[in-house]
Amino acid sequence: MERRRLIAALGGLVLLGAAVVVLRNESAPPPPQAFERFLDEKVEYVPDTQRLTAPTDLRLTGLDRTSLRASWTATDGIGHGGFEVRWNGRTRLVRGTETELTDLDANADVQVEVRALDAMGNRSDPATARAVPRLAYDDTWLDGLVSPLDVFDGPEALNPRRWRVFDRGNTDCLCLRSLNGKRLEIDCDRVDLQSNVPLRFGVPAPDGAIARVSLTTDGPVGAQPEDSSVLIALLPEPVHDVGHLEEPFPPGAVVLRITPFGTQFVLGGVTSPTELGGTYPPPTSGVRHRWELRLIPGAVVALRDGVKVAMAEVELPWTSARARLVFRNARGTHLDTFGIGGVPGTPAPGSVAPLGPSANDNGLVSLGNVANSQLAGASSVRVVASVVAERTAPITVELGTRSAPAVFMPPDRGLDRSSPSVVYADFPLPAPDSNPKVALRSDGGLTAYSAHLVIADSQDARHRLPRLVNRALPDPLVSRPAVSVVHEAADDSGTPRLPSGGKLRLAVELADSRARDVAAVKGVEVDLDGERIVVLPTNGSAGGRHEFLIDLAGLPGGRHRLDVRVLPVDERLVVQSYEQPFEIRPL
Numbered sequence: 001m002e003r004r005r006l007i008a009a010l011g012g013l014v015l016l017g018a019a020v021v022v023l024r025n026e027s028a029p030p031p032p033q034a035f036e037r038f039l040d041e042k043v044e045y046v047p048d049t050q051r052l053t054a055p056t057d058l059r060l061t062g063l064d065r066t067s068l069r070a071s072w073t074a075t076d077g078i079g080h081g082g083f084e085v086r087w088n089g090r091t092r093l094v095r096g097t098e099t100e101l102t103d104l105d106a107n108a109d110v111q112v113e114v115r116a117l118d119a120m121g122n123r124s125d126p127a128t129a130r131a132v133p134r135l136a137y138d139d140t141w142l143d144g145l146v147s148p149l150d151v152f153d154g155p156e157a158l159n160p161r162r163w164r165v166f167d168r169g170n171t172d173c174l175c176l177r178s179l180n181g182k183r184l185e186i187d188c189d190r191v192d193l194q195s196n197v198p199l200r201f202g203v204p205a206p207d208g209a210i211a212r213v214s215l216t217t218d219g220p221v222g223a224q225p226e227d228s229s230v231l232i233a234l235l236p237e238p239v240h241d242v243g244h245l246e247e248p249f250p251p252g253a254v255v256l257r258i259t260p261f262g263t264q265f266v267l268g269g270v271t272s273p274t275e276l277g278g279t280y281p282p283p284t285s286g287v288r289h290r291w292e293l294r295l296i297p298g299a300v301v302a303l304r305d306g307v308k309v310a311m312a313e314v315e316l317p318w319t320s321a322r323a324r325l326v327f328r329n330a331r332g333t334h335l336d337t338f339g340i341g342g343v344p345g346t347p348a349p350g351s352v353a354p355l356g357p358s359a360n361d362n363g364l365v366s367l368g369n370v371a372n373s374q375l376a377g378a379s380s381v382r383v384v385a386s387v388v389a390e391r392t393a394p395i396t397v398e399l400g401t402r403s404a405p406a407v408f409m410p411p412d413r414g415l416d417r418s419s420p421s422v423v424y425a426d427f428p429l430p431a432p433d434s435n436p437k438v439a440l441r442s443d444g445g446l447t448a449y450s451a452h453l454v455i456a457d458s459q460d461a462r463h464r465l466p467r468l469v470n471r472a473l474p475d476p477l478v479s480r481p482a483v484s485v486v487h488e489a490a491d492d493s494g495t496p497r498l499p500s501g502g503k504l505r506l507a508v509e510l511a512d513s514r515a516r517d518v519a520a521v522k523g524v525e526v527d528l529d530g531e532r533i534v535v536l537p538t539n540g541s542a543g544g545r546h547e548f549l550i551d552l553a554g555l556p557g558g559r560h561r562l563d564v565r566v567l568p569v570d571e572r573l574v575v576q577s578y579e580q581p582f583e584i585r586p587l
Helices: 139-144
Strands: 008-010 013-015 018-024 043-046 057-066 067-073 085-086 089-093 098-101 110-116 127-131 163-166 174-180 182-186 189-193 211-217 229-235 254-259 262-267 289-295 301-306 307-313 320-328 334-341 349-357 359-360 362-369 377-390 398-399 401-405 407-409 423-430 435-443 446-457 470-471 481-487 504-509 522-526 531-541 544-551 558-568 575-584
Touching: 043 398, 043 504, 057 110, 057 127, 067 085, 067 110, 067 301, 085 098, 089 098, 098 289, 163 349, 211 229, 211 544, 229 289, 254 289, 254 301, 262 301, 262 359, 307 470, 320 334, 362 377, 377 398, 377 435, 398 423, 401 423, 435 446, 481 558, 481 575, 522 544
Parallel strands: 174 470
Antiparallel strands: 008 013, 013 575, 018 575, 043 544, 057 067, 067 098, 085 089, 085 110, 110 127, 163 189, 174 182, 182 334, 189 320, 211 289, 211 334, 229 254, 229 320, 254 262, 289 301, 301 307, 349 446, 359 362, 362 435, 377 423, 377 446, 398 401, 398 435, 407 423, 481 504, 504 544, 522 531, 522 558, 558 575
16 A cells, blocks of 8 residues: 655644555456445535536547547536547546547448536536548648658567667567557656658658658656656767767757647757747547657748647758657657658668676776677677766777777767766677677776667668567546645634634545546545545546535544545446545644
8 A cells, every 4th residue: 555645734734645545356347335425414515516518619530540539628628527428339438628539430420429527427418520530531641751651559660670779678668558459658767769760851842841750649648747758859970879868968959849738849959949839738648649840941840730839940950860759757658650751761770789787997897798699680880878987088999809989979078077978989790709898998987877789780680579568458547536625714824723623624636637538436435533424426427526514523632534535436446545634733
């Protein structure tokens, strides 16, 4: 049981909070139990008086020949209790204002109904729309892309002939999720995927683009939205061989940063003045959108579903680069398709092999040995290391019995005692040594923070495909309660007052919007010091806010505890609980 405690003092009350999860894992749904409304005589329920109104502007967009994205507008601006979506005899509850409907008949007419819900499970009148998936799908966005398109539906999609994976040896960073077939899912907090197909400028297309990158994804999604991001980066030679892409970004790089709250360009390592375009709601897990980074003469443009959302002026000093997809704290993000546009190029097969950890011995930093099998069939290998040094001194890179002077990336960077510098050296293959040792040599007090090999493979080189575990869709999410407790005697004077009786306001909000769909809520229970004081049926709601006033008259001084539980309709699912201790004490 994982607990977290929150302490606050309001009007003589000391509050602490703890989250509790209770698992119910029967193989079949148990028979429903009686769940009748009950309020202790000391408890008053404060109902929501806002009138429930139907959603508006329901739109159906074809994402492929068998999928539709349904999106709508909450009439009052927000959906207090979520929404119910019905189609083809199916029902889904969601917290946001969009959802994706998959595995549809390409030629069948699909009618979709969306209703707003309140916290007590009441439904509004429906908003309705109809579409035939095949006819709703517009594939003209493919016209500006070089064939073939990368479809992330299995391990072969990340074949080293087309992709490099920067995961620092964490083989659990990626998995496959059963979602409209299979989709690649990010399953760690830091991973980079880089295309081995070079992006090259071409003649301007009808939309003015001389090159472009397209990515279809539902991200960034993650446990902490404020920290999650997806980057689409264009990296020229040689900085396209750096390890995990981190700020400050290398000079010459074009980086589009996508967060749940907006987009921004970072150009040449400097955050650039960005002209913002259309706005968009935060991403929803499992709902695809198409992002495009478009290069036009003198500027870069970001588009979401064909609508411009950002633009920045830039004169690029290069005409060829590699596209890299960077995921930070975006665990749970799904990837669908990727493509580039410009002059068609041939993939430059390459793979990445992590080195280390390092060991320092009298100026020699050992990074480990390279197995012959990793270099088999390759034409060259680049050793790349992130280093700091106590003082300036030449650095030599050793591969077996061969050595080469280290080159800084970028060339004018040099060593810095306070932040890592990236160095590299190239070696032709085959190597004269078996299982050669990799090392750095310097008299400058060198430390290597990370290192890897970039192996230039031949077209017929054979490497194992990434290990991708197949995972089924998770159960609908039972919303976690966000609980707040405030005494009615609390004021803003900064001087807490001991309530002589009075009432406590308990607010329970079910607003978790991370999941693709949420579980229908049977009701909410509240205990005070182990005694049941609230049983509130919510009639299959999707969440919402509940407020209670609790009379404290007769409650003795000392520690007390409120336990709040959210019960799903399907009793096989998780029961989410929150423990809220408090203390009444004299001033």
